[in-house]
Amino acid sequence: MENVATYAELGKYLGAGLACIGMAGAAMGVGNVAGNYLSGALRNPSAAASQTAMLFIGMAFAEALGIFSFLVALLLLFAA
Amino acid sequence: MATEDSTGLVFHPMDQFIVRPLFGDGPVHWYTPTNVTLWLALAVLAVWLLFVVGTSGRALIPSRIQSMAELTYGMVHKMIEDVSGKEGLRYFPYIFTLFCFILFANMLGLLPKSFTTTSHIAVTGVLALLVFLGVTILGFVRNGAHFLGLFWVHSAPLALRPVLAVIEVISYFVRPVSHSIRLAGNLLAGHAVIKVFAAFAAITVIAPVSILAIIGMFAFEIMVAVIQAYVFTILTCVYLKDALHPAH
Amino acid sequence: MFSLLQQTAPAAVDQTIIVVPADPAAGVVVAETETVVAAGHAAADAAGSAVGMPQLDFSTFGNQIFWLVVALAAIYLILSRVALPRIGRILGDRQGLMTADLAAAEDFKRKAREAEAAYDRALAEARAEAGKIVAANKAEIDAELKVAIAKADAEIAARAAESERRIAEIRESAATDARNVAREVAAELVSTFGGRPDTAAVDAAVDSRIKGAVQ
Numbered sequence: 001m002e003n004v005a006t007y008a009e010l011g012k013y014l015g016a017g018l019a020c021i022g023m024a025g026a027a028m029g030v031g032n033v034a035g036n037y038l039s040g041a042l043r044n045p046s047a048a049a050s051q052t053a054m055l056f057i058g059m060a061f062a063e064a065l066g067i068f069s070f071l072v073a074l075l076l077l078f079a080a
Numbered sequence: 081m082a083t084e085d086s087t088g089l090v091f092h093p094m095d096q097f098i099v100r101p102l103f104g105d106g107p108v109h110w111y112t113p114t115n116v117t118l119w120l121a122l123a124v125l126a127v128w129l130l131f132v133v134g135t136s137g138r139a140l141i142p143s144r145i146q147s148m149a150e151l152t153y154g155m156v157h158k159m160i161e162d163v164s165g166k167e168g169l170r171y172f173p174y175i176f177t178l179f180c181f182i183l184f185a186n187m188l189g190l191l192p193k194s195f196t197t198t199s200h201i202a203v204t205g206v207l208a209l210l211v212f213l214g215v216t217i218l219g220f221v222r223n224g225a226h227f228l229g230l231f232w233v234h235s236a237p238l239a240l241r242p243v244l245a246v247i248e249v250i251s252y253f254v255r256p257v258s259h260s261i262r263l264a265g266n267l268l269a270g271h272a273v274i275k276v277f278a279a280f281a282a283i284t285v286i287a288p289v290s291i292l293a294i295i296g297m298f299a300f301e302i303m304v305a306v307i308q309a310y311v312f313t314i315l316t317c318v319y320l321k322d323a324l325h326p327a328h
Numbered sequence: 329m330f331s332l333l334q335q336t337a338p339a340a341v342d343q344t345i346i347v348v349p350a351d352p353a354a355g356v357v358v359a360e361t362e363t364v365v366a367a368g369h370a371a372a373d374a375a376g377s378a379v380g381m382p383q384l385d386f387s388t389f390g391n392q393i394f395w396l397v398v399a400l401a402a403i404y405l406i407l408s409r410v411a412l413p414r415i416g417r418i419l420g421d422r423q424g425l426m427t428a429d430l431a432a433a434e435d436f437k438r439k440a441r442e443a444e445a446a447y448d449r450a451l452a453e454a455r456a457e458a459g460k461i462v463a464a465n466k467a468e469i470d471a472e473l474k475v476a477i478a479k480a481d482a483e484i485a486a487r488a489a490e491s492e493r494r495i496a497e498i499r500e501s502a503a504t505d506a507r508n509v510a511r512e513v514a515a516e517l518v519s520t521f522g523g524r525p526d527t528a529a530v531d532a533a534v535d536s537r538i539k540g541a542v543q
Contacts, residue, residue, distance in 0.1 A: 067265035078380030131411035
């Protein structure tokens with residue numbers, strides 16, 4: 001019985017750590033958005049200013065999924 | 081708290097988010113003045129100071145505070161106009177309220193020993209639900225059943241449209257979830273990371289690195305505070321645009 | 329060694345205490361740390377945090393939502409009743425003033441351009457006037473000069489004629505005198521030689537002689 005609880009504890013930490021891998025995806029996504037924005041802006045600097053709003057919207061969407069994985073990690077650590 | 085223990089580090093990254101009554105130790109009823117109340121009130125005070133006291137000169141050549149207020153006004157005004165169109169400007173006060181509240185709550189949360197109201201799902205959830213319900217009701221009132229055209233992608237092949245409609249409906253209902261969790265999660269993560277670094281400062285050898293890391297993280301958090309307020313507002317504008325012009 | 333948790337502490341304490349016999353050396357330290365964490369967390373628990381993540385403590389949701397709605401209403405009232413109309417008016421006034429100023433500047437610019445054109449026109453007129461005056465002066469001087477030259481020419485011609493006349497007179501008188509002298513001399517000579525001068529013959533002889541010499 002005690003072993004079960006210990007393993008559950010172990011699983012929680014492992015799961016939290018694994019959930020953090022999801023942040024890598026969000027990082028790549030946000031980097032992709034910013035990088036593509038930059039390369040587009042360098043090609044056509046006059047259009048860059050009008051597209052910053054789209055940059056932030058895209059970053060927000062990409063980042064939200066990373067936040068979800070972070071949330072899963074937190075839930076496992078503190079609330080499970 | 082328990083730092084006299086020399087054998088190990090003590091991490092309390094989540095303690096800063098605990099809701100406590102301001103006076104005494106009683107249970108938290110819905111009307112109890114808590115630290116949430118205090119920091120919400122301070123946010124209201126900050127808004128009042130910037131936008132009412134700061135602009136009280138009504139100067140033609142603005143003072144610094146007045147020009148900050150004017151710049152904020154102009155930025156949100158332009159954002160709504162660019163994203164939602166001219167019709168969106170009717171809802172300018174509501175969106176500006178959201179922006180100001182989130183901005184000031186985020187920034188006040190960065191003060192040491194403070195309480196970050198916007199790091200709580202309850203708070204951001206209410207904000208996101210207000211936007212979601214407001215936009216949905218507005219969409220139906222203005223467009224009637226045409227609002228459902230938002231989910232029926234006319235540019236797609238006919239066979240794909242039902243599938244896309246299901247996906248669109250799901251993504252529509254996920255909106256408030258991601259809208260609220262994005263804001264709360266960003267602030268929660270940043271503040272928790274700062275607290276973790278702060279706990280490392282208890283070890284003398286690592287302390288300088290830890291303090292530098294806190295400084296860097298803090299600067300990053302200031303940026304995040306502003307950007308998240310901006311992102312929340314601009315997404316509200318995007319949703320508002322969908323309600324005003326549901327055609328895909 | 330590092331405990332990232334607070335709320336699992338009480339449970340963890342139980343476990344570690346059970347685990348202690350298996351690994352006494354490590355267990356003691358762990359138990360010590362956990363106890364400290366548990367003690368630290370007890371205070372937080374007493375303050376009303378039932379779960380490890382305060383965000384998920386549903387007992388405080390009512391409180392947060394209530395005060396949030398109050399705060400939002402307050403901000404909305406402050407902004408929509410006072411701040412936004414005021415800022416809008418300030419910006420509108422400034423825009424209006426700027427438009428007026430720009431119009432005034434445009435006006436001034438136009439006036440300046442007009443003044444410049446007038447100046448240019450005046451300059452051109454003055455230049456033309458000066459040219460005309462120069463030309464007129466030149467013509468006048470030319471005419472005067474011509475008159476003066478003609479006058480001088482006439483005078484010179486008159487003088488020359490006078491001189492010629494005088495020279496002719498002198499020459500005439502000189503010829504007459506010479507004839508008279510020659511007649512008188514011839515008559516005297518004739519009388520001296522004892523002859524009776526025949527006046528007419530003497531005159532004819534003198535005249536015929538003189539004709540070749542004087543004329």
